[in-house]
Amino acid sequence: MSGNYGHRRGAGIAYDEVPASLADTAVEPGDVDYTRVRSTYLRGGAPGLVLRPGTPAEVADALAFARAHRHLPLGIRSGGHGISGRSTNDGGIVIDVGRLDGIEVLDEAARLVRIGPGARWMDVAAALAPYGWALTSGDYGGVGVGGLATAGGVGWMARKHGLTIDHLRAVEMVLADGSHVRASDTENPDLFWAVRGAGANFGVVTAFEFEVDEVGPVGWAQFVLDGSDPAGLLTRWGAAVEAAPRDLTSAIIMGPPRLGQPAVAQVMALVDSGDPATIVAQLQPVADVAPGYDQQVVVTSYASVMANAGRGDHHGQGEPIARTGLVAHLTPAFTEAVARLLRSGVVYFFHVRSIGGAVTDVDPDAMAWSHRGVNFHVTAFGRHRTRLDALWDELLSEHLRGTYLSFETDSRPERLAEAFPPRTLARLRTLKKRYDPDCLFRDNFPIAPDTASRKTP
Incomplete structure (x- = not known):
C-alpha cells in the first residue's frame, strides 16, 4: 500500500490505521496492483481497500480492521470466481485469502x-x-x-x-x-x-x-448434440443420467435459438473408470439422447479434466445476473418450462448439472447443505434482472426443491428460505447468534441471528 495516491482513497476508511502486518500487501485505489484485485470473475468492483493476509494471525488482524469499519461492505475472497460476485464491492473492504494456498x-x-x-x-x-x-x-x-x-x-x-x-x-x-x-x-x-x-x-x-x-484414469466426454427440441432433449438426457451407474456424472449447456444457425447443446460427462468398454457402455445412452454434430471421448486423469482454467487476473465487468435451483427430476412439465424460458430470449446460458447418486446417501441433517433428495442443479444467466426474475418465478419456481446459493444473484429473502429448510435455517440462526451476533459477515446471503431469546425493552 503505497499511499502515493491518497486523492483516490475511498471515504470512511482509516488507511493509516491498517495493521502493520497487512500494510505491505494491502492494495488501495491508485496502487499498481489495484486493477488486478478490484474485480472478480464476473463482477466489476471498486473496493476501497483489499487486504491480503498470509497467515491466520493476519486474517484476525484483517477482521479486526473490518470490525472497526462496520459501516462499509465486507467481501471475503478465495479465488474470486463466485457467480454472485460478492467477494468484491464498491467502496468497501475485501479480505483476499489467496496467499493461503498450501x-x-x-x-x-x-x-x-x-x-x-x-x-x-x-x-x-x-x-x-x-x-x-x-x-x-x-x-x-x-x-x-x-x-x-x-x-x-x-x-x-x-x-x-x-x-x-x-x-x-x-x-x-x-x-x-x-x-x-x-x-x-x-x-x-x-x-x-x-x-x-x-x-x-x-x-x-x-x-x-x-x-x-x-481415483485412477477416468473417461471424459464432450458431445455437441442437436438442440432443436430443447424440452425433449432435456427430458431424455435427464432420464439417461438418472438411469446411469453412479460412475457417470454429466452436465448440459443450452442457449436460445439463433437466427440462421442450428440449435445445439453441449453435453459433458465424466465416467469414473479407466476401462474403455465401461466408459463407452455408460456414455452411449447419454450420446443417444439426440442426433450428434461432434463428439470427443478420451481416457485421461481427473487432474487433466480440471486443468481448464488460466492463471490470469479477473477483470469482470458489470453485475452478474443468474438464477438457480435444485430439481428432483427433469419432467416434461419442467423441461417445457425451460424451453419457454429459452425462447423468451431473456436467458443466454442455461446449465444443468447432475447430482443424485452418492449425494443422496448423506443424512439431510448431517450438515447445513441439506437438499439430499435432488438429482439436478439448474442455472440460468440473463442480461436483465427484472425480466429474468419474473420469468424464472413464473415458469420454473414451482418445479424446484431448494437452491444452491453459490450460483444465485437474486437477493430477495425468499432465496435464503429456499437454500435452507425451516429446521436447518432455525439452527443456523441460533448458531449465528452465538458466533457472529453483530453480523460482521453480512454481505453474502446473510443469516439473521435468532433474537427470540432477547429481552424486549
Missing part, C-alpha cells in the same frame, strides 16, 4: 490432506494425482477452494463421490471476534455442521482437512 498430505494411509482456502482446484487435482487420489470439486479448475468448500461443491464426480463438503473432516477458521478455532465432528461440532453449507456466515476458514478418494 496443499499438503497429512496422513497418506488415511488419505487425509490439508488445503488452504486460496488454493485453486486445478492445483489441488494436480497435487493429488501422483498419489492416485482425487477430490470432487466443481467443474472449473480456476475456482478457489474456500468459497466452494464452505458452500457445497457439485463437481464432475458428484454421483460417485458426493459433494466436496461430504469429504471435509475438519476446518481451522477465524471467527468474527478474531478467535482462531478448529471445528470437526468432535471439536466445535455445531460450528462444523454450519460451515458445511453456510460457512460464509460464520468466519474465514484458513485451512480445510479432507479425506480424499482413490
